Amino acid sequence: MNFVFPPPATASVAVAGEPARFPVRRIFCVGRNYAAHAREMGKDPEREAPFFFTKPADAIVGDGETVAYPPLTSNFHFEGELVVAIGKAGSDIANDDALAHVYGYAVGNDLTRRDLQLEARDKGRPWDWGKAFDRSAVCGPIHRVGEIGHIGKGFIRLAVNGERKQDADVADLIWSVTEIISILSRSVRIEPGDLVFTGTPAGVGALVPGDVCVVEIEGLGSLTTIIGVRKPA
Ligand code: MN
Secondary structure: OOOOOOOOOOOEEEEOOEEEEEEOOOEEEEOOOEHHHHHHOOOOHHHOOOOEEEEOHHHEEOOOOEEEOOOOOOOEEEOEEEEEEEOOOEOOOOHHHHHHHEEEEEEEEEOEEHHHHHHHHHHOOOOHHHHOOOOOEEEOOEEEHHHHOOOOOOEEEEEEOOEEEEEEEHHHEOOOHHHHHHHHHHHOOEOOOOEEEOOOOOOOEEOOOOOEEEEEEOOOEEEEEEEEOOOOO
8 A cells, every 4th residue: 555655653662571562552441440649639539431532543652751841831741550551342332341452451541631631621622632632641561461460459559750649459449350341342343442531549740850750550650751841732
C-alpha cells in the first residue's frame, strides 16, 4: 500500500522479560473507580456505574521518561493506576470469561490537566482536553499473565520527590478488572493491543517542573516520570 507520507510508528509498551514490544491499539480509562477518590472529586461512589474516557494511543510514555509540563494548565495532576493490557478480542464478554482476555498488567500514571477536566465536567463538555493530551498516558513494562498471574490485590502507591501521596490497595477497586472488561466489551469490541487504565485511588495532586513521580504496584515494580519545563504544544 502507498501512503502520501510515511505513516507514524506504532505506539508501543515494553514487555518485561521479552524483547518484542506490545503494540498499543487504544487506551481506555475508567473514571472514579476507588470510593475515596470519587469522594475527593465531590461525587458519591455508591450510585454510579463505571464510565470510560479515552486517550490517543500515541499519548503513551514509558518508564523513566521526562514529560514536559503541558500547555494550557496550571493544575497538572498525577493519577497512579493499575493498567490492564488486552491480548484477545471479544465483545459481550461474561464475567467468568473476562480474565482470559488479559495479556498482562502494568503500572500506569493517568496524567491529567485537572483544571481543564473540571471546567469541562462542570460545563457538560468532553473531557478530552483535560485527559487526552500529548504524553498523558504513562505506562511501565507489561508483565505477562503467564509469568505473574492476575492482579486482584496488593498495594498501589505513588510518591512525588520521595513523599508518599497515594497509598491504597488494588482490592479496593469499585469495579474489578473482571467487571471492567465485561462492561467495556458491551460498548465496544475489545482488541489485542488495547490498554485499560483502571482508575486512581485517593490522594491525587499537582506536579510541577522538576518533580520526580514514582508509582508502585505490588508485583509489577515501579514507574518513574520526570516532569520537565513547560513547552508549547
Ligand atoms: Mn484516572
